[in-house]
Amino acid sequence: MILRHAFIPHDNQRLAHVCGALDEHLRTIEAAFDVSIRRRNESFRIEGARRAAERAVAVLQQLHERAAAPIEPAELQLLLVQALQDEGPALRVVQSGETVIEPAGEAPEIVLKTRRAELAGRTRNQVAYLRNILGHDITFGLGPAGTGKTFLAVACAVDALERGSVQRIILTRPAVEAGERLGFLPGDLAQKVDPYLRPLYDALYDLMGMERVAKAFEKGQIEIAPLAFMRGRTLNHAFVILDEAQNTTPEQMKMFLTRIGFGSRAVVTGDTTQVDLPRGQKSGLVDAAQVLRQVRGIAMTRFTAADVVRHPLVARIVEAYDAARPRPVGDRPEA
Incomplete structure (x- = not known):
């Protein structure tokens, strides 16, 4: 035509x-x-x-x-x-104003307070993910790279901090190398773990600005730490995000989820097709998706290649890999 x-x-x-x-x-x-x-x-x-x-x-x-x-x-x-989704934006992030819910067709419009002028949930799964985060104490976001799992979770955390509904943001991820052996990294402990946590810093800088982030770190309002540092803690009145959760073990995942205290909200993100654990070791994210799927108060959002908001080629790459290696959702791929 x-x-x-x-x-x-x-x-x-x-x-x-x-x-x-x-x-x-x-x-x-x-x-x-x-x-x-x-x-x-x-x-x-x-x-x-x-x-x-x-x-x-x-x-x-x-x-x-x-x-x-x-x-x-x-x-x-x-x-x-x-x-491609045949949908309009259902979530906007604006510079000022508090979180409100307004009618927008059949679904409410959610407006968050962050430094970023405007941010929209562009796909059905992204909108469901945001609603799950706001409506559940623990939310899982599973899916391929580029679907906004981490960025949208950090945006919700920043909004909650700005509104005073939580006292601090805690961002964590396992320090697992992506199929490489980097050896011993130079510097003190903070410098050693910084490369693993850099994507979380990037999201914070984009949403809050470097100056605001630096002040929040000084005041203890934002904490970024390896997952191993979570053991023994109880996290009250905090918004906690576990990123790259596919590289946790089942024991680490259970340890993290049982850290959640009163007034806290947790988001767990990861891609079960990119597990970097040793061969034979089951992913804690895969295990949790199976064990916790019927637990009340926990929400699961699964993203697909249609939710990728990076270069269109990324979505086609994800689809090609999925087609070449079909498997049930949640199974770890062969190396």
């Missing part, structure tokens, strides 16, 4: 922003929807399957509406994910 669309009146600056440098945005849209796009001045010709062509036109229209300034590739990726 061939669709034609023209932007009237003609505006070279907006058209340049829509197309991107060297038509980079057009090529990205073509790859996402498997269509062909040709342009002459303000007129676009889109060729492909009917539904795909219609989605491509819809994304072009949205880009044109936002094209007063250059459009970042990340913004385009989020629009593509939203279009």
